Amino acid sequence: MSDAETSRSLERGIQLLKALDQLDGATLSQLARAVDLPKTTVRRLLTTLVEQRLVRKSLADGLYRSAVLLPLETDYELPRHSWRLCDIAAPVMRRLTDQVRWPSDLFVRVGTGMRIVESSRSCSPISLYRGKLSTQVSMLLSAAARAYLAYCPDDERELLIARALEQSPEVMTEEGIRRMIEQTRRQGYGVRHPDYYGESRPDDGLRAIAVPVIFAGRVQACLNLLWVRDYLSESDFAARHLETLRAAAQEIAERCQAAP
Structure with missing residues (x-):
């Protein structure tokens, strides 16, 4: 050439x-x-x-x-590891959906919120509201954000709680936030607030459970599973699929840790 x-x-x-x-x-x-x-x-x-x-x-x-950062006028910037994380997570998420039939979303923290960076909703045989990549979800109400808060480092957690109380004091009290975090740790997964219906439209009709993806000594992302609200409660769904979800999160973490 x-x-x-x-x-x-x-x-x-x-x-x-x-x-x-x-x-x-x-x-x-x-x-x-x-x-x-x-x-x-x-x-x-x-x-x-x-x-x-x-x-x-x-x-x-x-x-x-x-997958690269250009000097454009945007209101947010994804962490630098996000696209590599997506490349590694995508086949694992596809296989997870093949196993349980229900789809999953992958989230990373951006500022004081969580954003969807990958999803297997298009791979599920069950038709659900598709959502949209880059959608930001509530740091206090969504399953993924609650899982993140429960397992992130203490100093980061305190900063996020303080900012959430400053930005949205009407959503939850500090006491309520700390009770939620303790409950999330006890059960081992995050769930949506009962009155949270998603960000993309008034009510997406879904429930979710979420677990952290931990590598390099910290929470790097969160992985959820979604299903139709009327199908099962969170506890019944977790009894069936939590271990499979955890195994997928662990596989993503191990592959990311081993990646050059």
Whole structure:
């Protein structure tokens, strides 16, 4: 390949990365339209970018997303380990859903909230509300955030509790938060607050249990399982599937720990 061809490919690759950030995820066709290039060219460039871990294709919706941080105007920034974590977690989450039929979401903490960074909802044979990647969920009310609070380091927990009380004093009292954390530890998993119905619409009709993904000495993410609210209570669902969920979280942690 000549220097001119190499330079043109590099420029087109950067163009694709910028388009991906602006679109917050896109199909091959959407990208081809956005950058005004043939699909065959875009497919070839994407293959290279995925191989170099600059782009990933999400399990949740099949969309391509940038895995690098560009200087764009966004209101949040995912932790640097998130996309590598997603690459490792995706096949484990797919297998988990194959085992239990119900889907799972993967969350990381961003600021004072938790964000969905991967999901196996599209892989489940059971039709549920699909949700959306990057959705932020309540730090006090969602199952994943409660699992995070229960198992994160003490100093981090105290900071998150203080900020939650400052930002949303009407949601829970400090005494209520600490009781919730103790209950989560006793049962070994987080559950949604009884009045929490998800973030993406008034009521997603679901329940959830969640466990931490711990490696490198701290909670790096949380993994949940979701099901239709009227199907089973949290305790009955946990009796059937908690150990399988824990095994998946442990596998993700071990694979991340061993990754170069």
